[in-house]
Amino acid sequence: MKILIIExxxxxxxxxxxxxxxxxxxxxxxxxxxxADEKLTIYEYDxxxxxxxxxxxxxxxxxxxxxxxxxxxxxIIISAKNxxxxxxxxxxxxxxxxxxxxxxxxxxxSRVKAVIRRRRFDGNNILKFNEIxxxxxSKSVIINEIEITLTKKEYDLLLYFLINxxxxxxKEAIAEHLWGDNIDSxxxxxxxxxxxxxxxxxxxEAGGKDYIKMLYGMGYKFTDE
Amino acid sequence: MRLxxxxxxxxxxxxxxxxxxxxxxxxxxxKLRFQYEAKEKLLQTAGLIHEQxxxxxxxxxxxxxxxxxxxxxxxxxxxxxxxxxxxxxxxxNEEEPYFELWETVNISGEYYDIKIRQSILEYEDMIRAIAxxxxxxxLSAFIFSFLINYRFNKTVWKDFKQNLQALENYSFTHGGELxxxxxxxxxFDHLNAIISGLMEKLxxxxxxxxxxxxNASHELQTPLAIISLNLEELLQEQMPEEQLSRVYSIxxxxxxxDKLNRSLLLLTKIENEQFINExxxxxxxxxxxxxxxxxxxxxxxxxxxxxxxxxxxKLSMNPELAVILINNLLLNAIRHNIEKGEIKxxxxxxxxxxxxxxxxxxxxxxxxxxxxxxxxxxSFGLGLAIVKEICNLYALKxxxxxxxxxxxxxxxx
Numbered sequence: 342m343k344i345l346i347i348e349x350x351x352x353x354x355x356x357x358x359x360x361x362x363x364x365x366x367x368x369x370x371x372x373x374x375x376x377a378d379e380k381l382t383i384y385e386y387d388x389x390x391x392x393x394x395x396x397x398x399x400x401x402x403x404x405x406x407x408x409x410x411x412x413x414x415x416x417i418i419i420s421a422k423n424x425x426x427x428x429x430x431x432x433x434x435x436x437x438x439x440x441x442x443x444x445x446x447x448x449x450x451s452r453v454k455a456v457i458r459r460r461r462f463d464g465n466n467i468l469k470f471n472e473i474x475x476x477x478x479s480k481s482v483i484i485n486e487i488e489i490t491l492t493k494k495e496y497d498l499l500l501y502f503l504i505n506x507x508x509x510x511x512k513e514a515i516a517e518h519l520w521g522d523n524i525d526s527x528x529x530x531x532x533x534x535x536x537x538x539x540x541x542x543x544x545x546e547a548g549g550k551d552y553i554k555m556l557y558g559m560g561y562k563f564t565d566e
Numbered sequence: 567m568r569l570x571x572x573x574x575x576x577x578x579x580x581x582x583x584x585x586x587x588x589x590x591x592x593x594x595x596x597k598l599r600f601q602y603e604a605k606e607k608l609l610q611t612a613g614l615i616h617e618q619x620x621x622x623x624x625x626x627x628x629x630x631x632x633x634x635x636x637x638x639x640x641x642x643x644x645x646x647x648x649x650x651x652x653x654x655x656x657x658x659n660e661e662e663p664y665f666e667l668w669e670t671v672n673i674s675g676e677y678y679d680i681k682i683r684q685s686i687l688e689y690e691d692m693i694r695a696i697a698x699x700x701x702x703x704x705l706s707a708f709i710f711s712f713l714i715n716y717r718f719n720k721t722v723w724k725d726f727k728q729n730l731q732a733l734e735n736y737s738f739t740h741g742g743e744l745x746x747x748x749x750x751x752x753x754f755d756h757l758n759a760i761i762s763g764l765m766e767k768l769x770x771x772x773x774x775x776x777x778x779x780x781n782a783s784h785e786l787q788t789p790l791a792i793i794s795l796n797l798e799e800l801l802q803e804q805m806p807e808e809q810l811s812r813v814y815s816i817x818x819x820x821x822x823x824d825k826l827n828r829s830l831l832l833l834t835k836i837e838n839e840q841f842i843n844e845x846x847x848x849x850x851x852x853x854x855x856x857x858x859x860x861x862x863x864x865x866x867x868x869x870x871x872x873x874x875x876x877x878x879x880k881l882s883m884n885p886e887l888a889v890i891l892i893n894n895l896l897l898n899a900i901r902h903n904i905e906k907g908e909i910k911x912x913x914x915x916x917x918x919x920x921x922x923x924x925x926x927x928x929x930x931x932x933x934x935x936x937x938x939x940x941x942x943x944x945s946f947g948l949g950l951a952i953v954k955e956i957c958n959l960y961a962l963k964x965x966x967x968x969x970x971x972x973x974x975x976x977x978x979x
Contacts, residue, residue, distance in 0.1 A: 350788045352796075353791055353792050356796055357795070359799070360799065442788060442790070443791030443792075445798060446795055446799070447798075509801045511798070511801065513817075514798070520859070522828070523893050524863070524897075532863060535866065559801070559810070559814045
């Protein structure tokens with residue numbers, strides 16, 4: 342999977358690319374409009390992360406170039422402007438998703454994975470991890486060939502864990518992923534624990550192992566290490 | 567009191583006083599003049615009577631107009647004038663006013679008392695005949711000039727009023743040019759010039775301030791993103807627990823800072839009226855959806871929910887702001903609630919009310935919607951400030967009340 346990251350803030354560019362490289366993506370970087378435009382006309386990418394505010398142009402204009410030369414690529418807009426208009430404009434122009442700065446890298450990963458899944462038309466949408474397999478199209482979860490029934494939140498939680506396995510997921514990141522911006526640390530994150538326990542119980546009942554490691558006071562990690 | 571009314575009132579008072587003075591003065595002037603004429607006439611008649619007596623020695627008596635008698639006092643009396651009343655025998659003994667000349671004269675060695683009277687009934691008629699038309703003329707002149715003045719004042723103030731209206735309608739948040747009309751009146755144009763200059767300066771300052779807040783918040787977003795991304799990566803590293811918890815603590819603070827920054831940005835955007843798109847929104851439905859979503863928060867606290875929905879509360883507004891409005895009100899009701907508390911939700915076509923149990927103490931109502939007024943240390947106190955701004959934007963009335971241990975927020979159209 343080849344990703345082009347278009348972002349004018351150098352440090353952000355590096356942080357994102359370091360993370361994505363670790364996740365086994367091939368990354369190319371562009372920190373201005375002209376470089377991005379050039380790369381887009383010459384090379385092909387699977388995913389493009391696009392910052393709207395570039396020093397030499399509006400990132401939204403790059404979507405036209407993408408549609409012309411990289412029509413198969415998925416586009417995720419990254420913007421400091423948390424405005425619905427930008428969001429709507431971006432999505433209208435053909436972007437697949439929209440992420441507001443600052444975001445969690447685990448969130449970025451989930452969004453990238455979701456875009457890849459949507460872009461892939463061969464129907465191979467089964468995510469496997471040891472005895473657990475998730476069919477992202479039918480949103481069903483099978484453990485040891487037994488299908489288990491999960492609520493929407495439990496399913497989202499499991500998928501989020503599986504996509505971001507071996508990674509420390511803070512309570513903040515989980516809460517934001519499942520409930521959006523509005524619930525924050527003002528409210529205690531106890532509700533995550535409730536959902537998590539239900540999920541654990543259901544996996545265990547189906548004979549699955551408990552891969553969810555609790556990091557006290559901080560978050561969770563899904564790992565078989 | 568309006569200036570025009572005040573001027574007119576003063577004018578009217580002045581006119582009335584003048585009218586009264588002129589009337590009184592007029593009356594006395596006419597009266598004096600008439601008396602003077604009457605005296606002349608009486609003296610003339612007296613002269614004729616003297617002549618008559620001197621030539622014929624006979625006296626004429628024509629009461630009550632002329633009475634001549636031989637005097638018992640042998641002393642000359644110069645003519646004296648006075649007003650007297652005499653009963654008119656012909657007309658039911660009615661008293662009629664007369665002007666009387668009384669004198670004692672010595673004619674050919676004989677002393678005579680002479681009284682000559684002239685009815686002044688006619689002169690009062692005459693005063694009336696002169697005074698009434700005069701008064702009517704004066705009055706109509708006054709009314710006429712008053713009306714003209716009123717009319718004239720109106721046209722003079724018209725431009726001023728238009729300018730006042732323009733000022734009233736001007737909003738810094740909407741921006742735009744403030745155009746004041748030239749009135750061709752030195753004082754007004756001077757005022758216009760001063761106001762225009764002031765407004766220009768104010769609106770420039772206002773724009774700068776707005777820009778600053780917005781730019782500052784925007785510029786903060788990128789560094790915040792860099793810090794939080796790197797901290798999250800740091801959390802992935804193997805390190806002693808103590809260090810890890812320190813990194814996490816920094817991470818949490820950054821998240822708070824981010825939240826604060828987003829709230830400030832949102833406030834600026836609402837103030838700057840950057841949420842243009844509007845549609846008819848059913849706030850009751852949003853409330854029900856949010857209530858369902860926040861079961862994760864209400865259930866652990868065992869908060870009971872009561873819904874009393876009479877009709878849906880609908881309003882034309884920005885959909886994003888509608889969600890934020892309801893979200894903040896509901897979160898407020900949840901966050902400041904108590905274990906096993908209650909949330910009551912009432913909805914009618916023109917009122918939305920949300921009540922919750924909480925601490926049994928009413929917060930200061932004057933500051934409840936102010937920024938950075940917090941009820942507990944973990945929030946910023948911006949949630950209700952945002953609610954208030956949204957309400958202001960759509961001219962919704964929001965009212966807080968604390969009755970029977972219930973904290974209530976009511977939204978009214």
